[in-house]
Amino acid sequence: MKYCKKCDIKILDELEYCPLCRSALCPIKELxxxxxxxxxxxxxxxxxxxxxxxxxxxxxxxxxxxxxxxxxxxxxxxxxxxxxxxxxxxxxxxxxxxxxxxxxxxxxxxxxxxxxxxxxxxxxxxxxxxxxxGLLAYPNVVIRQKKYAIVLRALVFAALLVSSLSLLIDHYFNHAFSWSLTVLESLLFMAWMLYLFYKDLGYMRRIFGGVFGGLVCFFFIDLQYGLFQWSFSYSYPIAVLLIELSLLILMLVNRRNWESYLIVQILMLPLGFLSMVFYWLGLAEEELLSEIALLFPILVFLGTLLLGGRRALAELRRRFHI
Structure with missing residues:
Protein backbone atom coordinates (compact mmCIF):
# COMPACT_ATOMS: atom_id res chain seq x y z
CA MET A 1 0.00 0.00 0.00
CA LYS A 2 1.26 3.48 -0.91
CA TYR A 3 0.34 7.11 -0.35
CA CYS A 4 0.17 10.18 -2.62
CA LYS A 5 1.16 13.39 -0.86
CA LYS A 6 -0.20 15.68 -3.56
CA CYS A 7 -3.68 14.12 -3.81
CA ASP A 8 -3.79 13.02 -0.16
CA ILE A 9 -5.12 9.57 -1.02
CA LYS A 10 -4.10 6.00 -0.30
CA ILE A 11 -3.45 3.60 -3.18
CA LEU A 12 -4.19 -0.01 -2.36
CA ASP A 13 -2.73 -1.36 -5.59
CA GLU A 14 0.96 -1.93 -6.19
CA LEU A 15 1.53 1.13 -8.36
CA GLU A 16 4.60 3.33 -8.70
CA TYR A 17 2.83 6.54 -9.71
CA CYS A 18 -0.45 8.14 -8.71
CA PRO A 19 -3.06 7.60 -11.46
CA LEU A 20 -4.54 11.06 -10.78
CA CYS A 21 -1.53 13.39 -10.70
CA ARG A 22 1.19 10.99 -11.97
CA SER A 23 3.48 11.83 -9.06
CA ALA A 24 5.63 9.26 -7.26
CA LEU A 25 3.96 7.34 -4.44
CA CYS A 26 5.35 6.95 -0.94
CA PRO A 27 5.21 3.59 0.85
CA ILE A 28 3.21 3.23 4.05
CA LYS A 29 4.81 1.14 6.77
CA GLU A 30 1.93 0.83 9.24
CA LEU A 31 -1.48 -0.16 7.94
CA GLY A 134 -6.90 1.19 -9.39
CA LEU A 135 -10.57 1.97 -9.98
CA LEU A 136 -11.55 -0.66 -7.44
CA ALA A 137 -9.37 0.90 -4.79
CA TYR A 138 -10.56 4.53 -4.92
CA PRO A 139 -13.33 6.51 -6.62
CA ASN A 140 -13.00 7.60 -10.22
CA VAL A 141 -12.43 11.36 -10.10
CA VAL A 142 -13.54 13.21 -13.21
CA ILE A 143 -10.93 15.86 -13.93
CA ARG A 144 -12.17 16.88 -17.37
CA GLN A 145 -15.18 18.78 -16.02
CA LYS A 146 -12.95 20.77 -13.71
CA LYS A 147 -10.69 21.71 -16.61
CA TYR A 148 -13.68 22.82 -18.68
CA ALA A 149 -14.97 24.90 -15.78
CA ILE A 150 -11.60 26.62 -15.37
CA VAL A 151 -11.39 27.36 -19.09
CA LEU A 152 -14.95 28.72 -19.11
CA ARG A 153 -14.24 31.02 -16.17
CA ALA A 154 -11.04 32.25 -17.80
CA LEU A 155 -12.89 33.04 -21.04
CA VAL A 156 -15.65 34.87 -19.16
CA PHE A 157 -13.05 36.93 -17.31
CA ALA A 158 -11.30 37.73 -20.60
CA ALA A 159 -14.64 38.80 -22.12
CA LEU A 160 -15.34 41.08 -19.16
CA LEU A 161 -11.88 42.59 -19.43
CA VAL A 162 -12.16 43.22 -23.19
CA SER A 163 -15.67 44.68 -22.91
CA SER A 164 -14.63 46.98 -20.07
CA LEU A 165 -11.63 48.25 -22.01
CA SER A 166 -13.79 48.77 -25.11
CA LEU A 167 -16.37 50.79 -23.19
CA LEU A 168 -13.64 52.86 -21.55
CA ILE A 169 -11.81 53.63 -24.80
CA ASP A 170 -15.03 54.40 -26.69
CA HIS A 171 -16.29 56.75 -24.00
CA TYR A 172 -12.92 58.46 -23.61
CA PHE A 173 -12.42 59.28 -27.29
CA ASN A 174 -16.02 59.66 -28.53
CA HIS A 175 -17.79 60.66 -25.30
CA ALA A 176 -20.42 58.07 -26.20
CA PHE A 177 -20.91 54.35 -26.53
CA SER A 178 -20.99 53.37 -30.22
CA TRP A 179 -18.82 50.48 -31.37
CA SER A 180 -18.08 49.32 -27.82
CA LEU A 181 -21.69 48.18 -27.39
CA THR A 182 -21.30 45.98 -30.46
CA VAL A 183 -18.23 44.41 -28.90
CA LEU A 184 -20.12 43.88 -25.65
CA GLU A 185 -23.08 42.25 -27.42
CA SER A 186 -20.79 39.97 -29.43
CA LEU A 187 -18.93 38.89 -26.30
CA LEU A 188 -22.21 38.19 -24.52
CA PHE A 189 -23.29 36.03 -27.43
CA MET A 190 -19.98 34.13 -27.30
CA ALA A 191 -20.40 33.60 -23.56
CA TRP A 192 -23.93 32.30 -24.17
CA MET A 193 -22.66 29.83 -26.77
CA LEU A 194 -19.93 28.64 -24.41
CA TYR A 195 -22.55 28.09 -21.72
CA LEU A 196 -24.73 26.07 -24.10
CA PHE A 197 -21.87 23.80 -25.11
CA TYR A 198 -20.56 23.47 -21.56
CA LYS A 199 -23.88 22.34 -20.10
CA ASP A 200 -25.33 18.99 -21.09
CA LEU A 201 -28.52 20.40 -22.62
CA GLY A 202 -28.89 18.23 -25.72
CA TYR A 203 -28.29 19.16 -29.32
CA MET A 204 -31.82 20.49 -29.98
CA ARG A 205 -31.65 22.96 -27.11
CA ARG A 206 -28.20 23.99 -28.23
CA ILE A 207 -29.41 24.63 -31.77
CA PHE A 208 -32.45 26.65 -30.67
CA GLY A 209 -30.51 28.47 -27.97
CA GLY A 210 -27.68 29.37 -30.33
CA VAL A 211 -29.96 30.56 -33.13
CA PHE A 212 -32.22 32.67 -30.95
CA GLY A 213 -29.25 34.01 -29.02
CA GLY A 214 -27.84 35.18 -32.33
CA LEU A 215 -31.20 36.74 -33.23
CA VAL A 216 -31.27 38.72 -30.00
CA CYS A 217 -27.70 39.87 -30.61
CA PHE A 218 -28.51 40.96 -34.18
CA PHE A 219 -31.64 42.79 -33.01
CA PHE A 220 -29.73 44.87 -30.48
CA ILE A 221 -27.01 45.64 -33.03
CA ASP A 222 -29.70 46.71 -35.50
CA LEU A 223 -31.39 48.79 -32.80
CA GLN A 224 -28.10 50.39 -31.88
CA TYR A 225 -27.38 51.62 -35.41
CA GLY A 226 -30.84 53.06 -36.09
CA LEU A 227 -33.14 50.03 -36.51
CA PHE A 228 -32.80 49.59 -40.26
CA GLN A 229 -34.93 46.42 -39.81
CA TRP A 230 -32.39 44.06 -41.40
CA SER A 231 -32.67 41.90 -38.29
CA PHE A 232 -36.36 41.28 -39.12
CA SER A 233 -35.97 41.23 -42.90
CA TYR A 234 -33.01 38.87 -43.17
CA SER A 235 -31.83 37.48 -39.82
CA TYR A 236 -35.11 35.99 -38.61
CA PRO A 237 -36.16 34.23 -41.87
CA ILE A 238 -32.65 32.88 -42.37
CA ALA A 239 -32.65 31.59 -38.77
CA VAL A 240 -35.93 29.74 -39.41
CA LEU A 241 -34.52 28.19 -42.57
CA LEU A 242 -31.32 27.16 -40.77
CA ILE A 243 -33.29 25.40 -38.04
CA GLU A 244 -35.37 23.56 -40.64
CA LEU A 245 -32.25 22.45 -42.50
CA SER A 246 -30.76 21.28 -39.20
CA LEU A 247 -33.90 19.24 -38.55
CA LEU A 248 -33.66 17.61 -41.97
CA ILE A 249 -30.01 16.72 -41.40
CA LEU A 250 -30.79 15.30 -37.95
CA MET A 251 -33.65 13.23 -39.36
CA LEU A 252 -31.35 11.80 -42.03
CA VAL A 253 -28.65 11.00 -39.49
CA ASN A 254 -31.06 9.55 -36.92
CA ARG A 255 -33.18 7.63 -39.41
CA ARG A 256 -34.35 5.04 -36.90
CA ASN A 257 -35.92 7.68 -34.67
CA TRP A 258 -36.90 10.36 -37.17
CA GLU A 259 -40.46 10.64 -35.84
CA SER A 260 -39.20 12.22 -32.61
CA TYR A 261 -38.57 15.46 -34.56
CA LEU A 262 -42.25 15.93 -35.45
CA ILE A 263 -42.87 17.99 -32.32
CA VAL A 264 -40.06 20.35 -33.26
CA GLN A 265 -41.50 20.68 -36.75
CA ILE A 266 -44.88 21.60 -35.25
CA LEU A 267 -43.11 24.22 -33.14
CA MET A 268 -41.51 25.65 -36.28
CA LEU A 269 -44.90 26.31 -37.91
CA PRO A 270 -45.84 29.35 -35.74
CA LEU A 271 -42.23 30.55 -35.85
CA GLY A 272 -42.38 30.53 -39.64
CA PHE A 273 -45.74 32.32 -39.56
CA LEU A 274 -44.15 34.97 -37.35
CA SER A 275 -41.93 36.06 -40.25
CA MET A 276 -45.04 37.04 -42.24
CA VAL A 277 -46.40 38.85 -39.18
CA PHE A 278 -43.24 40.94 -39.14
CA TYR A 279 -43.79 41.75 -42.81
CA TRP A 280 -47.44 42.71 -42.30
CA LEU A 281 -46.48 44.96 -39.38
CA GLY A 282 -43.88 46.71 -41.52
CA LEU A 283 -40.89 45.46 -39.54
CA ALA A 284 -39.61 43.32 -42.43
CA GLU A 285 -39.16 44.53 -45.99
CA GLU A 286 -38.33 41.31 -47.88
CA GLU A 287 -41.64 39.68 -48.78
CA LEU A 288 -40.11 36.77 -50.71
CA LEU A 289 -37.80 35.72 -47.88
CA SER A 290 -40.65 35.93 -45.37
CA GLU A 291 -42.88 33.78 -47.57
CA ILE A 292 -40.12 31.19 -47.97
CA ALA A 293 -39.67 31.13 -44.19
CA LEU A 294 -43.43 30.53 -43.88
CA LEU A 295 -43.81 27.88 -46.58
CA PHE A 296 -40.67 25.83 -45.95
CA PRO A 297 -41.67 24.57 -42.44
CA ILE A 298 -45.17 23.77 -43.74
CA LEU A 299 -43.81 21.77 -46.67
CA VAL A 300 -41.34 19.91 -44.47
CA PHE A 301 -44.05 19.00 -41.96
CA LEU A 302 -46.51 17.85 -44.63
CA GLY A 303 -43.79 15.90 -46.41
CA THR A 304 -42.86 14.16 -43.17
CA LEU A 305 -46.49 13.22 -42.54
CA LEU A 306 -47.01 11.90 -46.08
CA LEU A 307 -43.75 9.98 -46.27
CA GLY A 308 -43.92 8.78 -42.67
CA GLY A 309 -47.42 7.37 -42.99
CA ARG A 310 -48.72 5.40 -40.03
CA ARG A 311 -45.53 5.80 -38.08
CA ALA A 312 -45.83 9.59 -38.11
CA LEU A 313 -49.53 9.47 -37.20
CA ALA A 314 -48.82 7.06 -34.36
CA GLU A 315 -46.18 9.43 -33.01
CA LEU A 316 -48.63 12.35 -33.10
CA ARG A 317 -51.30 10.29 -31.33
CA ARG A 318 -48.81 9.27 -28.69
CA ARG A 319 -47.57 12.82 -28.15
CA PHE A 320 -50.99 14.47 -27.99
CA HIS A 321 -52.78 11.52 -26.29
CA ILE A 322 -55.38 11.26 -29.03
Whole structure:
Protein backbone atom coordinates (compact mmCIF):
# COMPACT_ATOMS: atom_id res chain seq x y z
CA MET A 1 0.00 0.00 0.00
CA LYS A 2 1.26 3.48 -0.91
CA TYR A 3 0.34 7.11 -0.35
CA CYS A 4 0.17 10.18 -2.62
CA LYS A 5 1.16 13.39 -0.86
CA LYS A 6 -0.20 15.68 -3.56
CA CYS A 7 -3.68 14.12 -3.81
CA ASP A 8 -3.79 13.02 -0.16
CA ILE A 9 -5.12 9.57 -1.02
CA LYS A 10 -4.10 6.00 -0.30
CA ILE A 11 -3.45 3.60 -3.18
CA LEU A 12 -4.19 -0.01 -2.36
CA ASP A 13 -2.73 -1.36 -5.59
CA GLU A 14 0.96 -1.93 -6.19
CA LEU A 15 1.53 1.13 -8.36
CA GLU A 16 4.60 3.33 -8.70
CA TYR A 17 2.83 6.54 -9.71
CA CYS A 18 -0.45 8.14 -8.71
CA PRO A 19 -3.06 7.60 -11.46
CA LEU A 20 -4.54 11.06 -10.78
CA CYS A 21 -1.53 13.39 -10.70
CA ARG A 22 1.19 10.99 -11.97
CA SER A 23 3.48 11.83 -9.06
CA ALA A 24 5.63 9.26 -7.26
CA LEU A 25 3.96 7.34 -4.44
CA CYS A 26 5.35 6.95 -0.94
CA PRO A 27 5.21 3.59 0.85
CA ILE A 28 3.21 3.23 4.05
CA LYS A 29 4.81 1.14 6.77
CA GLU A 30 1.93 0.83 9.24
CA LEU A 31 -1.48 -0.16 7.94
CA UNK A 32 -4.84 0.60 9.46
CA UNK A 33 -7.12 -2.38 10.07
CA UNK A 34 -9.54 -1.04 7.49
CA UNK A 35 -6.79 -0.68 4.87
CA UNK A 36 -5.55 -4.18 5.65
CA UNK A 37 -9.06 -5.52 5.11
CA UNK A 38 -9.28 -3.69 1.78
CA UNK A 39 -5.96 -5.13 0.64
CA UNK A 40 -7.14 -8.59 1.63
CA UNK A 41 -10.32 -8.13 -0.41
CA UNK A 42 -8.30 -6.98 -3.41
CA UNK A 43 -6.08 -10.04 -3.19
CA UNK A 44 -9.13 -12.28 -2.97
CA UNK A 45 -10.56 -10.53 -6.01
CA UNK A 46 -7.30 -11.16 -7.87
CA UNK A 47 -7.52 -14.85 -7.01
CA UNK A 48 -11.10 -14.99 -8.25
CA UNK A 49 -10.05 -13.37 -11.51
CA UNK A 50 -7.26 -15.92 -11.97
CA UNK A 51 -9.65 -18.78 -11.23
CA UNK A 52 -12.18 -17.38 -13.70
CA UNK A 53 -9.49 -17.05 -16.36
CA UNK A 54 -8.42 -20.66 -15.82
CA UNK A 55 -12.05 -21.78 -16.02
CA UNK A 56 -12.56 -19.96 -19.32
CA UNK A 57 -9.36 -21.46 -20.69
CA UNK A 58 -10.61 -24.94 -19.82
CA UNK A 59 -14.00 -24.28 -21.43
CA UNK A 60 -12.33 -23.04 -24.60
CA UNK A 61 -10.16 -26.16 -24.80
CA UNK A 62 -13.22 -28.33 -24.22
CA UNK A 63 -15.14 -26.52 -26.95
CA UNK A 64 -12.27 -26.82 -29.41
CA UNK A 65 -11.94 -30.54 -28.61
CA UNK A 66 -15.67 -31.07 -29.21
CA UNK A 67 -15.45 -29.17 -32.50
CA UNK A 68 -12.48 -31.27 -33.57
CA UNK A 69 -14.28 -34.50 -32.71
CA UNK A 70 -17.34 -33.40 -34.68
CA UNK A 71 -15.24 -32.46 -37.69
CA UNK A 72 -13.40 -35.79 -37.59
CA UNK A 73 -16.67 -37.72 -37.43
CA UNK A 74 -18.07 -35.79 -40.39
CA UNK A 75 -14.84 -36.27 -42.37
CA UNK A 76 -14.90 -40.03 -41.68
CA UNK A 77 -18.52 -40.26 -42.81
CA UNK A 78 -17.72 -38.38 -46.02
CA UNK A 79 -14.75 -40.68 -46.71
CA UNK A 80 -16.96 -43.74 -46.22
CA UNK A 81 -19.51 -42.25 -48.60
CA UNK A 82 -16.78 -41.55 -51.15
CA UNK A 83 -15.58 -45.18 -50.93
CA UNK A 84 -19.19 -46.38 -51.34
CA UNK A 85 -19.14 -48.04 -47.93
CA UNK A 86 -22.17 -46.01 -46.92
CA UNK A 87 -24.98 -44.72 -49.09
CA UNK A 88 -25.41 -41.02 -49.76
CA UNK A 89 -28.67 -40.74 -47.83
CA UNK A 90 -27.24 -42.67 -44.91
CA UNK A 91 -24.13 -40.44 -44.90
CA UNK A 92 -26.26 -37.30 -44.83
CA UNK A 93 -28.31 -38.76 -42.00
CA UNK A 94 -25.19 -39.57 -39.97
CA UNK A 95 -23.73 -36.09 -40.58
CA UNK A 96 -26.99 -34.52 -39.43
CA UNK A 97 -27.01 -36.70 -36.32
CA UNK A 98 -23.42 -35.70 -35.51
CA UNK A 99 -24.25 -32.02 -35.81
CA UNK A 100 -27.42 -32.45 -33.75
CA UNK A 101 -25.42 -34.14 -30.97
CA UNK A 102 -23.04 -31.19 -30.97
CA UNK A 103 -25.92 -28.70 -30.79
CA UNK A 104 -27.56 -30.73 -28.05
CA UNK A 105 -24.43 -30.41 -25.93
CA UNK A 106 -24.56 -26.63 -26.37
CA UNK A 107 -28.26 -26.47 -25.49
CA UNK A 108 -27.74 -28.55 -22.37
CA UNK A 109 -24.95 -26.25 -21.24
CA UNK A 110 -22.18 -28.82 -21.41
CA UNK A 111 -20.36 -26.70 -24.00
CA UNK A 112 -19.83 -22.94 -24.17
CA UNK A 113 -19.97 -21.32 -27.59
CA UNK A 114 -17.30 -19.03 -29.02
CA UNK A 115 -19.54 -15.99 -28.66
CA UNK A 116 -20.18 -16.70 -24.99
CA UNK A 117 -16.47 -17.27 -24.42
CA UNK A 118 -15.53 -14.01 -26.13
CA UNK A 119 -18.09 -12.10 -24.06
CA UNK A 120 -16.86 -13.64 -20.81
CA UNK A 121 -13.22 -12.98 -21.73
CA UNK A 122 -14.06 -9.37 -22.61
CA UNK A 123 -15.74 -8.85 -19.23
CA UNK A 124 -12.77 -10.43 -17.49
CA UNK A 125 -10.35 -8.21 -19.39
CA UNK A 126 -12.34 -5.10 -18.54
CA UNK A 127 -12.36 -6.08 -14.87
CA UNK A 128 -8.61 -6.61 -14.94
CA UNK A 129 -8.11 -3.20 -16.54
CA UNK A 130 -10.17 -1.60 -13.80
CA UNK A 131 -8.27 -3.61 -11.22
CA UNK A 132 -4.87 -2.63 -12.60
CA UNK A 133 -5.92 1.00 -13.02
CA GLY A 134 -6.90 1.19 -9.39
CA LEU A 135 -10.57 1.97 -9.98
CA LEU A 136 -11.55 -0.66 -7.44
CA ALA A 137 -9.37 0.90 -4.79
CA TYR A 138 -10.56 4.53 -4.92
CA PRO A 139 -13.33 6.51 -6.62
CA ASN A 140 -13.00 7.60 -10.22
CA VAL A 141 -12.43 11.36 -10.10
CA VAL A 142 -13.54 13.21 -13.21
CA ILE A 143 -10.93 15.86 -13.93
CA ARG A 144 -12.17 16.88 -17.37
CA GLN A 145 -15.18 18.78 -16.02
CA LYS A 146 -12.95 20.77 -13.71
CA LYS A 147 -10.69 21.71 -16.61
CA TYR A 148 -13.68 22.82 -18.68
CA ALA A 149 -14.97 24.90 -15.78
CA ILE A 150 -11.60 26.62 -15.37
CA VAL A 151 -11.39 27.36 -19.09
CA LEU A 152 -14.95 28.72 -19.11
CA ARG A 153 -14.24 31.02 -16.17
CA ALA A 154 -11.04 32.25 -17.80
CA LEU A 155 -12.89 33.04 -21.04
CA VAL A 156 -15.65 34.87 -19.16
CA PHE A 157 -13.05 36.93 -17.31
CA ALA A 158 -11.30 37.73 -20.60
CA ALA A 159 -14.64 38.80 -22.12
CA LEU A 160 -15.34 41.08 -19.16
CA LEU A 161 -11.88 42.59 -19.43
CA VAL A 162 -12.16 43.22 -23.19
CA SER A 163 -15.67 44.68 -22.91
CA SER A 164 -14.63 46.98 -20.07
CA LEU A 165 -11.63 48.25 -22.01
CA SER A 166 -13.79 48.77 -25.11
CA LEU A 167 -16.37 50.79 -23.19
CA LEU A 168 -13.64 52.86 -21.55
CA ILE A 169 -11.81 53.63 -24.80
CA ASP A 170 -15.03 54.40 -26.69
CA HIS A 171 -16.29 56.75 -24.00
CA TYR A 172 -12.92 58.46 -23.61
CA PHE A 173 -12.42 59.28 -27.29
CA ASN A 174 -16.02 59.66 -28.53
CA HIS A 175 -17.79 60.66 -25.30
CA ALA A 176 -20.42 58.07 -26.20
CA PHE A 177 -20.91 54.35 -26.53
CA SER A 178 -20.99 53.37 -30.22
CA TRP A 179 -18.82 50.48 -31.37
CA SER A 180 -18.08 49.32 -27.82
CA LEU A 181 -21.69 48.18 -27.39
CA THR A 182 -21.30 45.98 -30.46
CA VAL A 183 -18.23 44.41 -28.90
CA LEU A 184 -20.12 43.88 -25.65
CA GLU A 185 -23.08 42.25 -27.42
CA SER A 186 -20.79 39.97 -29.43
CA LEU A 187 -18.93 38.89 -26.30
CA LEU A 188 -22.21 38.19 -24.52
CA PHE A 189 -23.29 36.03 -27.43
CA MET A 190 -19.98 34.13 -27.30
CA ALA A 191 -20.40 33.60 -23.56
CA TRP A 192 -23.93 32.30 -24.17
CA MET A 193 -22.66 29.83 -26.77
CA LEU A 194 -19.93 28.64 -24.41
CA TYR A 195 -22.55 28.09 -21.72
CA LEU A 196 -24.73 26.07 -24.10
CA PHE A 197 -21.87 23.80 -25.11
CA TYR A 198 -20.56 23.47 -21.56
CA LYS A 199 -23.88 22.34 -20.10
CA ASP A 200 -25.33 18.99 -21.09
CA LEU A 201 -28.52 20.40 -22.62
CA GLY A 202 -28.89 18.23 -25.72
CA TYR A 203 -28.29 19.16 -29.32
CA MET A 204 -31.82 20.49 -29.98
CA ARG A 205 -31.65 22.96 -27.11
CA ARG A 206 -28.20 23.99 -28.23
CA ILE A 207 -29.41 24.63 -31.77
CA PHE A 208 -32.45 26.65 -30.67
CA GLY A 209 -30.51 28.47 -27.97
CA GLY A 210 -27.68 29.37 -30.33
CA VAL A 211 -29.96 30.56 -33.13
CA PHE A 212 -32.22 32.67 -30.95
CA GLY A 213 -29.25 34.01 -29.02
CA GLY A 214 -27.84 35.18 -32.33
CA LEU A 215 -31.20 36.74 -33.23
CA VAL A 216 -31.27 38.72 -30.00
CA CYS A 217 -27.70 39.87 -30.61
CA PHE A 218 -28.51 40.96 -34.18
CA PHE A 219 -31.64 42.79 -33.01
CA PHE A 220 -29.73 44.87 -30.48
CA ILE A 221 -27.01 45.64 -33.03
CA ASP A 222 -29.70 46.71 -35.50
CA LEU A 223 -31.39 48.79 -32.80
CA GLN A 224 -28.10 50.39 -31.88
CA TYR A 225 -27.38 51.62 -35.41
CA GLY A 226 -30.84 53.06 -36.09
CA LEU A 227 -33.14 50.03 -36.51
CA PHE A 228 -32.80 49.59 -40.26
CA GLN A 229 -34.93 46.42 -39.81
CA TRP A 230 -32.39 44.06 -41.40
CA SER A 231 -32.67 41.90 -38.29
CA PHE A 232 -36.36 41.28 -39.12
CA SER A 233 -35.97 41.23 -42.90
CA TYR A 234 -33.01 38.87 -43.17
CA SER A 235 -31.83 37.48 -39.82
CA TYR A 236 -35.11 35.99 -38.61
CA PRO A 237 -36.16 34.23 -41.87
CA ILE A 238 -32.65 32.88 -42.37
CA ALA A 239 -32.65 31.59 -38.77
CA VAL A 240 -35.93 29.74 -39.41
CA LEU A 241 -34.52 28.19 -42.57
CA LEU A 242 -31.32 27.16 -40.77
CA ILE A 243 -33.29 25.40 -38.04
CA GLU A 244 -35.37 23.56 -40.64
CA LEU A 245 -32.25 22.45 -42.50
CA SER A 246 -30.76 21.28 -39.20
CA LEU A 247 -33.90 19.24 -38.55
CA LEU A 248 -33.66 17.61 -41.97
CA ILE A 249 -30.01 16.72 -41.40
CA LEU A 250 -30.79 15.30 -37.95
CA MET A 251 -33.65 13.23 -39.36
CA LEU A 252 -31.35 11.80 -42.03
CA VAL A 253 -28.65 11.00 -39.49
CA ASN A 254 -31.06 9.55 -36.92
CA ARG A 255 -33.18 7.63 -39.41
CA ARG A 256 -34.35 5.04 -36.90
CA ASN A 257 -35.92 7.68 -34.67
CA TRP A 258 -36.90 10.36 -37.17
CA GLU A 259 -40.46 10.64 -35.84
CA SER A 260 -39.20 12.22 -32.61
CA TYR A 261 -38.57 15.46 -34.56
CA LEU A 262 -42.25 15.93 -35.45
CA ILE A 263 -42.87 17.99 -32.32
CA VAL A 264 -40.06 20.35 -33.26
CA GLN A 265 -41.50 20.68 -36.75
CA ILE A 266 -44.88 21.60 -35.25
CA LEU A 267 -43.11 24.22 -33.14
CA MET A 268 -41.51 25.65 -36.28
CA LEU A 269 -44.90 26.31 -37.91
CA PRO A 270 -45.84 29.35 -35.74
CA LEU A 271 -42.23 30.55 -35.85
CA GLY A 272 -42.38 30.53 -39.64
CA PHE A 273 -45.74 32.32 -39.56
CA LEU A 274 -44.15 34.97 -37.35
CA SER A 275 -41.93 36.06 -40.25
CA MET A 276 -45.04 37.04 -42.24
CA VAL A 277 -46.40 38.85 -39.18
CA PHE A 278 -43.24 40.94 -39.14
CA TYR A 279 -43.79 41.75 -42.81
CA TRP A 280 -47.44 42.71 -42.30
CA LEU A 281 -46.48 44.96 -39.38
CA GLY A 282 -43.88 46.71 -41.52
CA LEU A 283 -40.89 45.46 -39.54
CA ALA A 284 -39.61 43.32 -42.43
CA GLU A 285 -39.16 44.53 -45.99
CA GLU A 286 -38.33 41.31 -47.88
CA GLU A 287 -41.64 39.68 -48.78
CA LEU A 288 -40.11 36.77 -50.71
CA LEU A 289 -37.80 35.72 -47.88
CA SER A 290 -40.65 35.93 -45.37
CA GLU A 291 -42.88 33.78 -47.57
CA ILE A 292 -40.12 31.19 -47.97
CA ALA A 293 -39.67 31.13 -44.19
CA LEU A 294 -43.43 30.53 -43.88
CA LEU A 295 -43.81 27.88 -46.58
CA PHE A 296 -40.67 25.83 -45.95
CA PRO A 297 -41.67 24.57 -42.44
CA ILE A 298 -45.17 23.77 -43.74
CA LEU A 299 -43.81 21.77 -46.67
CA VAL A 300 -41.34 19.91 -44.47
CA PHE A 301 -44.05 19.00 -41.96
CA LEU A 302 -46.51 17.85 -44.63
CA GLY A 303 -43.79 15.90 -46.41
CA THR A 304 -42.86 14.16 -43.17
CA LEU A 305 -46.49 13.22 -42.54
CA LEU A 306 -47.01 11.90 -46.08
CA LEU A 307 -43.75 9.98 -46.27
CA GLY A 308 -43.92 8.78 -42.67
CA GLY A 309 -47.42 7.37 -42.99
CA ARG A 310 -48.72 5.40 -40.03
CA ARG A 311 -45.53 5.80 -38.08
CA ALA A 312 -45.83 9.59 -38.11
CA LEU A 313 -49.53 9.47 -37.20
CA ALA A 314 -48.82 7.06 -34.36
CA GLU A 315 -46.18 9.43 -33.01
CA LEU A 316 -48.63 12.35 -33.10
CA ARG A 317 -51.30 10.29 -31.33
CA ARG A 318 -48.81 9.27 -28.69
CA ARG A 319 -47.57 12.82 -28.15
CA PHE A 320 -50.99 14.47 -27.99
CA HIS A 321 -52.78 11.52 -26.29
CA ILE A 322 -55.38 11.26 -29.03
Missing amino acids: DPLDAARIRLLKEDEKRLDAREEELRGKREEFEAACGQRDREIQAIRENAADHRVGTKEARKQIKQSRNRFRQQIREGRLTTKGQLRLAEHKLERRRERREG
